[in-house]
Amino acid sequence: MTAIAIEDVRRTYGDTVALDAVSLSVDPGEIFGLVGPNGAGKTTLARAITGTTDYEGTVALFGEQPRAIDRSRLGSLPQSFSPHERLTARELLEYYAGLYDDALTPGHVLDDVGLIDSADTYYENLSGGQQRRVCVGSALVNDPDLLVLDEPTTGIDPAGRRQLWDLLEGLAADGTTIFLTTHDMHEAERLADRVGLLADGELVAVDTPRALIDTHGGESRLTIETASPLAEGDATGLDYRTAIVDNDLRVFDVAPTEIGTVVDSLTDAGVQVESLSWTEPTLEDVYLELTGTAVGRGGQRLDDGAASAAEEPNAPTPPTEGSS
């Protein structure tokens, strides 16, 4: 039986269309990542799945309507969720565990989300990333068959994020279905079995990350910084398609084993290479290709100029555990 079946779901807020004819299905034990920038409709679709918003169309969880399903089978983490601030992490998980007939031991869940050392700290005194981990723990505490997580790793540092990814992969391996939203393309690519790309309420593509990249991601890119700016035509001797972007030379569809040959050719042509980087196409490229919109690291939409800035290695990063 399908874990999540969504057919022709539409949700409007006044004149704003938050979801438009969205259909997809998720199999048991699958990790499905819904990707898009802020305002794309991710949270609305997550709410439709958990039955916490009204909508047109149909949603079925294991064959039942979201509001009719045995709630012990469902675990959810809403976006911007914040529990009682003057309860400790342990007390909060005990509280949510107490709402179910059968629940996991709160201490074990705290251990799983990496918070056992802060178990007796008030929620309000935890860092932002630790708080988010408590919230993730509250969704896990009833050992659900279906987890709906709305941006679960927001604010969590890279190490904590990887720990949660491992945890979620372990749960999926044991049969838990996971539906998560994220604006972090890398997270979706790393974690999800399949990815749905949502733009302005419309689901523009659904497939495995690899298939999406192969189909829509374009070519690999070799970016070469030169000692002096190049002009169009300076690299015409290369057997590859090239472009000048922000004074850097971009060479497309170069296999890693051919990088040395390209550099030698440029050197022979009198071009002094300062540095170079090679990148494979990613889901970001897929999203940009299919929607014409780039997604910033904070989830914001980027126009063309901002999209270029986002590619810079020193672009600002959102606050994480260390900074809160």
Added chain:
Amino acid sequence: MSRLGRITSETRAATRAFLRRRTAVFFTFLFPLLIVLIFGALVQTQPTGGGLFTEPPAYYVPGYLAVVVLFTPLSRVGSEVARHRDDRRFEKLATTPLSRTEWLLSQTLVNVAIIGVAAVLVLAVMVAVTGATIAPSPWLVPFLAIGVALFCGIGALLGSFTDSQDGVIAASNTLALPLLFLSETFVPPELLPEWFRPLIELSPLTYFSRGVRAVVTDPGAGVEGTVVAVWPAGPDPAINLAILSVLAIVTFGLGALTLPRTD
């Protein structure tokens, strides 16, 4: 077992959350005590004179108790609803087995406990300050509990229909202040215009006042010409408790029904 477990878990969490907000606890108890001190010690009752406080001290027991029975649930539950909505806690709870009725019942139990303690303090301070003669009665317990449940229901309604915690406080004060003085609590109906008196019957607090006064005031405690007519000569506490109960069921039910569970 599971319903009891859910209510226990919610009640425990709500109690901890309240008791750890020290300023909220402090002012929850300070406010009614201030009212007793201002009216009971500074203004004082003048049974032989004219004006507002002309009844014997015991007449004002329902009024002082109403301060906590009315204000605390309205503001606390209303604010809690707004806080839960703003922090997406209802959205989370909607995906758990906890029902809206169970959530409101848990909040009510917390309020009953808080207000029970506050009521004992108010009565003790009142007796000490005013010298009032009060007949302790077990009837006080159901009156307090049901009165609290009634106003918890209204607090839930206020929290659901206002869009912020500030809005809840403003709305609860606007509602509570008239009710406090126009429900046979501090102001005897004889002091109000005749055309207004039927409106007193519309206030749920009136039935709390009549019932509480009937059970805590000694028969004949009033002075000549006053309205202190207590049970069995005056209002029947059972009838007032029954009316209060019906109203409590209605407001509690509506309050639970309107709690937000979706966006």
